[in-house]
Structures are given as C-alpha cells and as structure tokens.
Amino acid sequence: MHKLLTDTPGERMLLLGNEAIARGALEAGVAFTTCYPGTPSSEIPEQFFRISQETDLYFEYSTNEKVALEVGAGAAVSGLRVMVTMKHVGLNVAADPLMTLAYTGIKGGMVIVNADDPSLFSSQNEQDNRYYARLSGLPMLEPTNTQEMKDMTARAFDLSEELGLPVLLRTTTRLAHVRGPVRLGELKPIQKAAHFDKNPFHWVTVPAVSRNLHKLLLERYERAKAVSEKDPYNETMGNGKWGVVANGVAFDYASDAVADLGLKDQVSILKLGMSHPLPEQICIQFLQGKEKVLVVEELEPINENELKALAHEKGMAVTIEGKGTGGFSRLYEYDPGMVRKAVAQYFGVDYSPPEMVDTSDSPQLPGRPPNLCAGCPHRATYYAVKQVYGQDAIYPTDIGCYTLGMLPPLSMADFVICMGSSVSSGCGFSRATDQKVVSFIGDSTFFHSGITGLVNAVHNNHKFTLVILDNGTTAMTGHQIHPGVDTTPMGVDRTRISIENLVRGLGVQDVHVVKPFKLKKTVEAVEAARDFDGVSVIISEEMCPLFAKATQQFKKSKPFYVNHEKCKNHRDCINQLACPAMYLDGEQVEIDKNLCIGCSVCAQVCPENAIVPVKA
Amino acid sequence: MKAKRLVFIGVGGQGNLLASRLLGEAALSRDIPTVVSEIHGMAQRGGIVESAVLMGDVTSPIVSNGEADVFIGFEPLETLRGLTKCNAHTTVITNTHPLPPFTVAIGQGAYPQVEESLNLIRQKVDRLIALDGNQIAEAVGNPLALNMVMLGALIGSDTIPIQAEDMKDVISSSTKKAFLESNLEAFDKGMQSV
Numbered sequence: 001m002h003k004l005l006t007d008t009p010g011e012r013m014l015l016l017g018n019e020a021i022a023r024g025a026l027e028a029g030v031a032f033t034t035c036y037p038g039t040p041s042s043e044i045p046e047q048f049f050r051i052s053q054e055t056d057l058y059f060e061y062s063t064n065e066k067v068a069l070e071v072g073a074g075a076a077v078s079g080l081r082v083m084v085t086m087k088h089v090g091l092n093v094a095a096d097p098l099m100t101l102a103y104t105g106i107k108g109g110m111v112i113v114n115a116d117d118p119s120l121f122s123s124q125n126e127q128d129n130r131y132y133a134r135l136s137g138l139p140m141l142e143p144t145n146t147q148e149m150k151d152m153t154a155r156a157f158d159l160s161e162e163l164g165l166p167v168l169l170r171t172t173t174r175l176a177h178v179r180g181p182v183r184l185g186e187l188k189p190i191q192k193a194a195h196f197d198k199n200p201f202h203w204v205t206v207p208a209v210s211r212n213l214h215k216l217l218l219e220r221y222e223r224a225k226a227v228s229e230k231d232p233y234n235e236t237m238g239n240g241k242w243g244v245v246a247n248g249v250a251f252d253y254a255s256d257a258v259a260d261l262g263l264k265d266q267v268s269i270l271k272l273g274m275s276h277p278l279p280e281q282i283c284i285q286f287l288q289g290k291e292k293v294l295v296v297e298e299l300e301p302i303n304e305n306e307l308k309a310l311a312h313e314k315g316m317a318v319t320i321e322g323k324g325t326g327g328f329s330r331l332y333e334y335d336p337g338m339v340r341k342a343v344a345q346y347f348g349v350d351y352s353p354p355e356m357v358d359t360s361d362s363p364q365l366p367g368r369p370p371n372l373c374a375g376c377p378h379r380a381t382y383y384a385v386k387q388v389y390g391q392d393a394i395y396p397t398d399i400g401c402y403t404l405g406m407l408p409p410l411s412m413a414d415f416v417i418c419m420g421s422s423v424s425s426g427c428g429f430s431r432a433t434d435q436k437v438v439s440f441i442g443d444s445t446f447f448h449s450g451i452t453g454l455v456n457a458v459h460n461n462h463k464f465t466l467v468i469l470d471n472g473t474t475a476m477t478g479h480q481i482h483p484g485v486d487t488t489p490m491g492v493d494r495t496r497i498s499i500e501n502l503v504r505g506l507g508v509q510d511v512h513v514v515k516p517f518k519l520k521k522t523v524e525a526v527e528a529a530r531d532f533d534g535v536s537v538i539i540s541e542e543m544c545p546l547f548a549k550a551t552q553q554f555k556k557s558k559p560f561y562v563n564h565e566k567c568k569n570h571r572d573c574i575n576q577l578a579c580p581a582m583y584l585d586g587e588q589v590e591i592d593k594n595l596c597i598g599c600s601v602c603a604q605v606c607p608e609n610a611i612v613p614v615k616a
Numbered sequence: 617m618k619a620k621r622l623v624f625i626g627v628g629g630q631g632n633l634l635a636s637r638l639l640g641e642a643a644l645s646r647d648i649p650t651v652v653s654e655i656h657g658m659a660q661r662g663g664i665v666e667s668a669v670l671m672g673d674v675t676s677p678i679v680s681n682g683e684a685d686v687f688i689g690f691e692p693l694e695t696l697r698g699l700t701k702c703n704a705h706t707t708v709i710t711n712t713h714p715l716p717p718f719t720v721a722i723g724q725g726a727y728p729q730v731e732e733s734l735n736l737i738r739q740k741v742d743r744l745i746a747l748d749g750n751q752i753a754e755a756v757g758n759p760l761a762l763n764m765v766m767l768g769a770l771i772g773s774d775t776i777p778i779q780a781e782d783m784k785d786v787i788s789s790s791t792k793k794a795f796l797e798s799n800l801e802a803f804d805k806g807m808q809s810v
Contacts, residue, residue, distance in 0.1 A: 012644065014637070014640050014641050014644050014650075014652070016654075121655060145651075145675065146651075174653060174677055174678065175677075177653060177654045177655065178651055178652065178653045178654075178677040179637060179640050179651070179652035179653070179654070180650070180651045180652070180677075181644055181649075181650070249676075249677065252675040252676045252677065253676050255675060256674055256675055256676045259673070335678055335680045336676040336678065336679075336680050336683070337680025337681065337682065337683055338680065353682065353683075354682045354683055354703040354705075355682060355703055355704065356681045356682030356700055356702070356703060357682070357699055357700070357702050357703060357704065357706075357740040357741065358740070359699055359700060361736065362696060362699070362736065363728045363732075364725065364726075365693060365696060365697050365725070365728065366693070366716075366717055366719045366720045366724060366725030366726065366727060367717065367719050367724070367725065368627065368662075368663055368664055368693075368694070368717035368719065369663060369717075369719070370628075370661035370662050370663035371661060371662040371663075371718055372661070373661065373662065401661060404661060408722075408724075409722060574721055574722060575722055575723075578718050578721070578722050579718075580662055580718045582718075582721055583716060583718075583720075583721045584720070584721050
C-alpha cells in the first residue's frame, strides 16, 4: 500500500512538502488528477500515479499544462474534485484556459498547484506567479510548512466549492522539497462518477455569456475577500509597535529572526496564508498604531505595494518598507541569515551574524557542473551532428536533460526560451539568416509543444533539420511517461503514439530514424538531412539508461577499457565526449568500469581502435 | 532545544539525500522538532547535491552561509567548496575519498591535494573528523553504504541529541533485507572511526 493511503488519523509522518499536498488532496476526497511534470512540482503527480493504480483515483500525465487544466476543467464542471499540478512556467502554458475558467467557475472543488522556483534551481526564469491570482481574479493560498501544505490543500477544495472558483495553491522550491512532520487527518472516499448538467448560457463563453460571467467573477471575488478576512491562515502573532508581514517560506525566516533577535515583544507578525484576495481589514488592523512595518516576501513586491496602497488610501502614517531594505531584492530566494540581518537592521537592533570562515586562501577549485550521464544517448547524437556541422550551424535547443549539451566540450546549444521553442525559433533562424539550423527537442517536449511548431515549419516551407531526441521517457523530471512511451513495463495501459508516424502525418517529407550509438549511420542520416531542401526530421531513438535500469529494460553490455598498447593519447574520447565514466590517471585516459554502460561510442571515436570491451 | 543546523553535501549518486531523510526520521522518532530540505532536479545530473537538517527551535528549512553547526561532506573537494556554510565553531565531518569532476578530466582545473585541503579546513573550524568512507563501505562489502558510514560518524561525533539506537531503528525499518546487515555494519564502523 502507498504510504499516503495510511488510514491512521492523528499519526505523524515525515513527509516531503509535495507528498503533504498529495495527502491533503486525498483527505479532501480528490477524485481526478492531471498534470504535466515540472520541477519543483513533480513529486505530487508521482504519488497520484502510483495511488491511482491502487484506488479509484483517476490520474493522467497530460501532454502539457494547458491540456491538463482543460481535462481537469471537464471533470470539475461535472462535479468531481480535481487537482491539477504544474511548475510556474507551466502556468504560462495553461494561462489561456485559466483566465476563462475563472469566468465560468467550477462545480466540484478544483485546486491548481503552482510551484514557483525563486533562484532558478531548475527553471529558465523566476517569474512570480502570485501575479496570476491578480490577473485571473482567483483566490491564492500560500502554505509556510509541510503541515500547512496538507491542511491548506484540504481546505482549498472546500473553499473552491464554496466560491465556485478554482483555487491556486502556490508553493516554492524550498517548500516543495522540504520534509517535515505532518499529522494525518481522515481520508475521504473517492467519488467515482459525475454528471454534467447542460447549461450553454453559462458554460459556453460566447461574448454575450461572458459579459455576465465577468460580473459573476467579480461578485465571487468579493465573496472570496470576505472569506480571506476570516481565513485562519491569515494570522496575526504577538503585538508591538513594529510589524513584519510575510508569506510562504519567508514567513519561517521572518518568525525565526524575530525570535532569535529577542524581538517577540516589540514586533508582531502578520502571516498572509490566503494572500489573494488581500484581507484588507486584517491588514488595516495590523497597520493601525504601528510605527514601521517590514514586508518579507521573495521575488516581486506584491504584498508591499498592496499594503502601501492600502495605507495611503486610509491615510495611515505607518512606514512600510520591503524591497531595497537590508539586501531584500526582487532577485533570487531569501535565506534565514539574510532575513535576520534585515530585520535587525530595520528595527535598529544590535546583531552580529556568525562569521563565515575565511576561504580566501582556498585554492582555485575545479567546477562540478551537472553533466549528461555515462552512456547518455544525447551525447552520441550531439557528437554525430557536430561531425557534420561543426560549430557553423545554429543549434536551437529545448527544455530537458539535453539542455546540458550547452556545456563544453559538446557546446551544442545556442538558444532556448521555453518548451517547444527549438522548433518554432528554428523557423525564424533559418528564414532570417544564411546560417544552417539544426534544432533539438526531447520526445516528451515534442508532444508538449513541438508539434504545432513543426506543422508551422512544413506549412511555411521552412528549411532546417529537427532532431527529436527520443529516449523513451520524460527524463529530467524523474522518468514520467508521455504519449510516445510503451507503458506496459510500468503496469499501466496507455496507447502509444509513434513519433515517426506523427511526423510523417504532419507532412514532413524527409524523415530519418537512427540509433545514435551507431555513429556512422547517424552521421550519414545527418548529412542526408542537411542536403534535403526543406524540413528534415531525424528521430534519434535510444532509451535513457537510467530509466531502462529503473524499469528492468536495461540490456547489459560489457564495459569498455583503454588498451594502453594501442592508445596514442590523442584523447579524442575524453576531449570530445567528456563522458563521466572517463578520467585521467596521470597522463593516461582510463574508463571507470562501474560507470561505463558499454554504449561503445568512445570506441567508435578512437582513431587507434584502442578502446575495447572488457574480456569476460 | 536550541537550534542545531546540519548541512550535508555530496555528489549525485552518493546518497546524502537518503542520509538526511533518515536523520530527520530519527529526530521525529525522538519527538525533536525537525525540518529537512533537499535540492532535486537539474542539480542531480552529476552535480552537487545539498541537503540540510534543522532540529530544535527553528522553522526555517535551510542553513545560511556561516551558520552550520555540523557540516557533513561526502566528497573532499565538495567539503572544501562548501566551507562557506561553516564558522569557527563548526564541526566538519568529511569523507576523504576523491571523486574528481569531469572538468578535471578535460583539463579545466586541477583537483586539490586532499591532505592540503584537510589541513586548510582544520585551521578554520572547531573540529575536523576525516575518514575514508568509501574504503569502509567497500570493506563491509557494500560500496553503496557510504551514507551509512557518514551517518555513523555523525552520531559518533556526539554533536546532536540522536542516539545510535534511534538511528539504527530507522535504518532497519527503511533498508531492504539484503543490505541491512552491511548497512548497520557500515554505520558502526563509521561511528568507531571518530
């Protein structure tokens, strides 16, 4: 049995923040769950994926976040309780349905989990998605610890049904990936089926209908505001002439700082757990009689600006500061030491932080950037393409493990902005310049948002090559399935869609399917694609070895070693491939037999044929 | 209880995330308030993996620079790099077995001498415990048990209010039978090496 199905209310468990959210949904009787995976949200659907195999819970990995939200919308307007999860940039993809689903509202409770990534641990930007609550008019909850992640999730479903609106639950990387104690509540039974009641004059958003729905949204917003005023997670702690307002993980830093600095009697704290709509009355009460207030929030000065506007409107003399004080910036995440220092500085308290050791006499340390794994098929594909184009072509790339191909010595990435952009920006590059263009996209990302770009490329007669790196899984986010995966080894029944058939069906005339570990044939395919006058697609098929191992599909090959009698130390292997299984022992290249998976790519690169399989 | 802040640093695949999680479980079993934080995602493709365990009167899940009470490094280069987490009162526990990054192999920088690194660290912090964790793990016949060795050394350092028995209970309930004996042996050997 999955540990989140443990039915012992009152028991304490150490749960990952994302597990706590999944548990909260189960305690609310969630029946229908969808997602597209993305760090730091991926562990929520991972739980649902496994739990759906044991219970009546419906779960799917949808093709992208827009699809996930629309699938969820169908279930929620029919009356089921629905959770949809995504990372912050995923909500950009889902923004279109979000904005109008806010108009129609829902029947069954719907919680949209949005995971922000301040400091960009695993993302292409650090946008602050609290703006989406303001943009859409939807309520937003922001937990501050694992217990609240569970409890607020369960509450979000009730709130959603009470208001008739989807509710946004916002986490950040630090909360999603924190483990803390969670006291379990009761599990609710899962509702199996729903019935959709037709009412086109509500659910079909033609202009005449939507004019009324916008009004309805504003009415619901007013009700949400009233709820926010009474929300137990909008909590004022302590009293004093000074104040701190904080949300999310910054609340933990701020309350620790106030305690550590011995300021509990002077500084009261307002925690904004339901941060949108802003509980204005609670804020006014908090600001009244305060001399000065510090707003502790990561990323954008949203609460700060709203509080300043409120104080101005009410003619209050209180000083409110946030960004620009004590090192608080719109950049990156905060940390406890920084917040402690800022609080001390703002309220004029003597404080000397623990002195970090002096590292100025440390030697220059070699970097340890993340790298493609030993035997990763992406390395072989990149090497083959590079044999044909060198550094002359433009290489638009995409979002996934293969983005790591940007690092030397491969250096096979020139431009990426978002999922799917490799294909469409390739259209632009090839038309705007005289340079050759080879775009790279992963299999899961191709299904997510590469298909429409490829249709565009064929229709508008663009000329470039698209390489689809098909490793049979969504590798970067933890090996989730996608429409191109054979799901039988995972014990689930899903229909597999052939990338080759799809690409041919889109009208691509020049299609090559290669096995990247066969370097010569792969190079030949790249040359043929280069010489084709139009859009070419190369599908490079080889399963991610980590995924293959995890699902018992790995075919063990003999590891390789360097025969030093033949090796003339050209070092093409290590210098051009940089496989992490290779290392230098003195001046000699060696291969770590425990890391080598026997892909044989280095053996094909060696001009002396000095790399050979280990004899049995 | 006064806050205790522990930082674990390792390289993808060394198992420091599991070590910090098990420590969190052990703290919970002793009713000590605890919070564990981890870095997932991109950082795990052969890069540096950092986790933190905080116990006692603290709710913040991470440790700022200069604020670690105990710093556990699974790889000597990364211990040296991560030293910014430490202050003059920190206890540092480090594995001495190097795992050179591929940047060294392709000539972008040199791997620092381990002995020199240890001397440098020793001068700056309160206490340095250095052990060849890989060798100990190999000796008990379970090369993957480095994290158990390091947990053993941590408990042996007597820096946190977690007893060996508490830790072993948690290890026993979360280890597959085939590895249990060697894991516990690795833990004991780690403890004895302090």
